Amino acid sequence: QDGYDLWLQYDKIDDDKVVENYLDHISGFHKFGSDETLDVATTELKTAFEGLVGQTLKELNSVEENSVVLGSEENLPSEIRAMLKSDLSEINSEGYVLKSLSLNNNRITVVTGKTDVGVLYGTFRLIKEMQLHNNITQCDIIDSPKIQKRLLNHWDNLDRTVERGYAGFSIWDWHHLPELIKPEYIDYARANASIGINGTVLTNVNASSLVLTSHYIEKVKALAEVFRPYGLQVYLTARFSSPMESGDLKTADPLDPEVRQWWKDKADEIYAEIPDFGGFLVKANSEGQPGPNNYDRSHVDGANMLAEAVAPHSGIVMWRAFVYSEDDPEDRAKQAYSEFVPFDGQFHDNVLVQVKNGPIDFQPREPFHPMFGAMPDTPLMMEFQITQEYLGFSSHLVYLPEMFEETLDEDTYVQGEGSTVAKVVDGTLSNKKLTGIAGVANIGTAKNWTGHPFGQANWYGFGRLAWDPYLDSEAIAKEWLKMTFSNEQEFVDPVKDLMIKSREAVVNYMTPLGLHHIMDTGHHYGPGPWVDDLGRPEWNPVYYHRATSEGVGFDRTESGSDALSQYAEPIREKYNSIETTPEKYLLWFHHVPWDYKMENGQTLWYNLAAKYQEGVEDVEEMVNTWNDIEEYVDDQRFEEIQMLLQIQLKEAKWWRNAVLLYFQQFSGKELPEFIPEPEYDLEYYQSLEFPYAPGISPSWH
Ligand code: BDP
Known part of the structure; x- marks a missing residue:
């Protein structure tokens, strides 16, 4: 598994009951219309069906028992159109209707839309239902895009x-x-x-x-x-x-x-x-x-x-x-x-x-x-x-x-x-x-x-x-x-949790409590809160965190840049005061003293350190979760992700150490005891250079 097939993997479903359900309800397809979009829809359906249930999906000359019927509204026979009238009135030009019907005593599954593109989207939906192992006995799905x-x-x-x-x-x-x-x-x-x-x-x-x-x-x-x-x-x-x-x-x-x-x-x-x-x-x-x-x-x-x-x-x-x-x-x-x-x-x-x-x-x-x-x-x-x-x-x-x-x-x-x-x-x-x-x-x-x-x-x-x-x-x-990857609940639940938590993890180990733009300049790889020598002020991380011995953060309230005035009430008023600003945006909107007591009664300095540490621990948890699900994933992808998570863990620690050592110069305070002794000193982190970091295009040279 090299991942090329993305989420469109049509490997044989290993649950016999599920396969039976599909074979019982789908034996072939019949299409109304002759558009190239309809062709790609039916080709996709054939490929998916044959992969997922291991049987050929025949093209039928007419609508028969257990056929999938595909076609845009205008191409459907009038009897089917009449049955779907109210459903079709609910969708827009790219929406679709996927519905089980009985036509002349034949059970059929209709995939339709106002346009052939709608039919294509509906076809992908039917395929997805099968990939998710959902029952397709009584399909009744109507959906339309909300953004054009x-x-x-x-x-x-x-x-x-x-x-x-x-x-x-x-x-x-x-x-x-x-x-x-x-x-x-x-x-x-x-x-x-x-x-x-x-x-x-x-x-x-x-x-x-x-x-x-x-x-x-x-x-x-x-x-x-x-x-x-x-x-x-x-x-x-x-x-x-x-x-x-x-x-x-x-x-x-x-x-x-x-x-x-x-x-x-x-x-x-x-x-x-x-x-x-x-x-x-x-x-x-x-x-x-x-x-x-x-x-x-x-x-x-x-x-x-x-x-x-x-x-x-x-x-x-x-x-x-x-x-x-x-x-x-x-x-x-x-x-x-x-x-x-x-x-x-x-x-x-x-x-x-x-x-x-x-x-x-x-x-x-x-x-x-x-x-x-x-x-x-x-x-x-x-x-x-x-x-x-x-x-x-x-x-x-x-x-x-x-x-x-x-x-x-x-x-x-x-x-x-x-x-x-x-x-x-x-x-x-x-x-x-x-x-x-x-x-x-x-x-x-x-x-x-x-x-x-x-x-x-x-x-x-x-x-x-x-x-x-x-x-x-x-x-x-x-x-x-x-x-x-896999439909097994023992796999899906923990890895879903891992995914959901991964976003807060990166915030924690890179820019917690509203810090921002402290990545190393140019390539944006790794920490660079110390960068202060670039041509324009707003290219420099120091412009964004404004750390001094007094405190840290960008004052965007009335007493500062007043960027807050660009928001409506009650946001303006709420965020104008440190006490009522959500902590996740604290240093985005305020310059806050290192000793400021936060909600949990601890100082800002303590909480900042705690967040960086939490970020590292979040990644440790991700590593453990991944190690636990090995049996559900093919070796190639399992190992690749395992190795990548080790990079992430190493870099989360790098972020924590480098940023805390840097801010410590301003806070003048000890690192809380829960922070392990940093591997290197600040000078080391500052000396790192990445001339070949990816992603910088010639337009920046
Ligand atoms: C920044 C990128 C830069 C883009 C620019 C943009 O660093 O490469 O050209 O945004 O969005 O995030 O135009």
């Missing part, structure tokens, strides 16, 4: 390096495209379709204009053709200065008529080749990327220009809000809100503003980004990071859906209690038609796609939450484990 644009964002460069990629090189083999279609492209599309991901941005946000040349459009087209039957649209990142880099124009000013025409022509050219091209993702005026500000124009000017170019083709523009400028270093956490909120309501209808989950940058824990809820007249798209840039790369087992869920569940209070981030993102809070969610992919050329075998759970879980942001991450973990 469910995208992966690949930070992949054309030279195949991947920014913040820890699973090898880019899976897009640009050099051999368009001719060479690798099986991975198809399996990638299958995997995404199985969880309902319907779009993929192929290229890095730190974009190259080369991908917009006709030479590359041809390659993109080849990928789009592979993905189309799976309901997966392709998107590209648009480098704002492309009109100049192409050699065509002397400016990229978004109000210049020639520039506007250039983008319209470019859009026409792309759509002529790829009629269902999704649109553009843009990082502008951020970290050196060009943008409208270069011409004294605004984000609205830039976004709307591109929006006009793709609008005739029903394309969209995802304009990123990840900006922080050199001119206003007071508090980086405030800048995106300050720059974007004044533009609320001014973007064209086909623009989404894409906002990271928190106001800094994909930390192990951040409070939700205050832009969520603050722009009721603009569709905001959530951006999560699936690749673990700040969470131990692909070496650490961290189950991210637990973290995604935490953000989605947070209450913004902008329209009173219950105004959750999920409701902003799915559009229900302010009645938005266009909705979206993106995850920065953790996929590469690694045989198992994601490097760490548990990284697959983060791809899977992202997809599930993109489909329904109200799902429970624990339930997602369980289904993933069953499909990926």
Whole structure:
């Protein structure tokens, strides 16, 4: 088992009763319609059935007893359509109905939707029911995605390096495209379709204009053709200065008529080749990327220009809000809100503003980004990071859906209690038609796609939450484990607990109590709270923790940067005081004296040490749990995970020792007795260098 098959493993079910149930109810399939999407659905069903129950699934010429009937609403015979009328009225264009019916005394299982993509999603659901060993005697499942644009964002460069990629090189083999279609492209599309991901941005946000040349459009087209039957649209990142880099124009000013025409022509050219091209993702005026500000124009000017170019083709523009400028270093956490909120309501209808989950940058824990809820007249798209840039790369087992869920569940209070981030993102809070969610992919050329075998759970879980942001991450973990490893409860329960706890573990051993951005600079691998010599203040960890002999933490209250004023009441008031701020966000919002007495009556210094120690112990527990389940997992994956957990344990200790020794210089206090004597001194930890840490792409050189 090398992990290549992801959660789509169709090994023979070893429970005879379960197999019997499936054989009793499914003997063949009949399809209505002749679309390529329907073809991939039936092929998948055949492969899965034959693998799971060990018998061929015949294609039938008509609907018979025990057949699976597949087809979109319009292609179904009227009798079946009539029976499903009310079910079909409940789903949207990508939803599905999976139902057991009796037709002319024949028992059948119908998989349908408004479109063939709905049928495909329904087919994957039926397969999943079997992978989970569920009874399919009385299927009655209706489901629809709650968010429209469910995208992966690949930070992949054309030279195949991947920014913040820890699973090898880019899976897009640009050099051999368009001719060479690798099986991975198809399996990638299958995997995404199985969880309902319907779009993929192929290229890095730190974009190259080369991908917009006709030479590359041809390659993109080849990928789009592979993905189309799976309901997966392709998107590209648009480098704002492309009109100049192409050699065509002397400016990229978004109000210049020639520039506007250039983008319209470019859009026409792309759509002529790829009629269902999704649109553009843009990082502008951020970290050196060009943008409208270069011409004294605004984000609205830039976004709307591109929006006009793709609008005739029903394309969209995802304009990123990840900006922080050199001119206003007071508090980086405030800048995106300050720059974007004044533009609320001014973007064209086909623009989404894409906002990271928190106001800094994909930390192990951040409070939700205050832009969520603050722009009721603009569709905001959530951006999560699936690749673990700040969470131990692909070496650490961290189950991210637990973290995604935490953000989605947070209450913004902008329209009173219950105004959750999920409701902003799915559009229900302010009645938005266009909705979206993106995850920065953790996929590469690694045989198992994601490097760490548990990284697959983060791809899977992202997809599930993109489909329904109200799902429970624990339930997602369980289904993933069953499909990926084993259905045995003795395996699933403890490993599910391990996954759920893994997120808090990484917070504990890296950045507990609201600490953030103290990773070593540049590569973000390992601790670097001491870094203070970089060009811009907010590139330095010392900017974020502000440790002195007085205390530690970033004062974002009224007496400090007042970033809190960007949140609604009662958050503002509650977090303004140390006593009422949840301890998990303490040092995010407050500069706190080392002797400050926390809820448990112990000092901050004591509690900080206790959290780091807890983090190490959490990983020790993970190691033990994994060792206990050996009999349920194939040797290859068992041993690989076992070895990776040892790396995680070593690095958790490294984090604890390095950070505590560093802060001890300021607190001036002994390490509490429960902290084992650090192996090395602070100078040693500070001297470590990682010139070849993975994930730094040429765009940073
Ligand atoms: C940061 C990454 C950097 C990305 C940037 C972004 O360190 O590589 O380019 O975010 O999101 O997290 O644009």
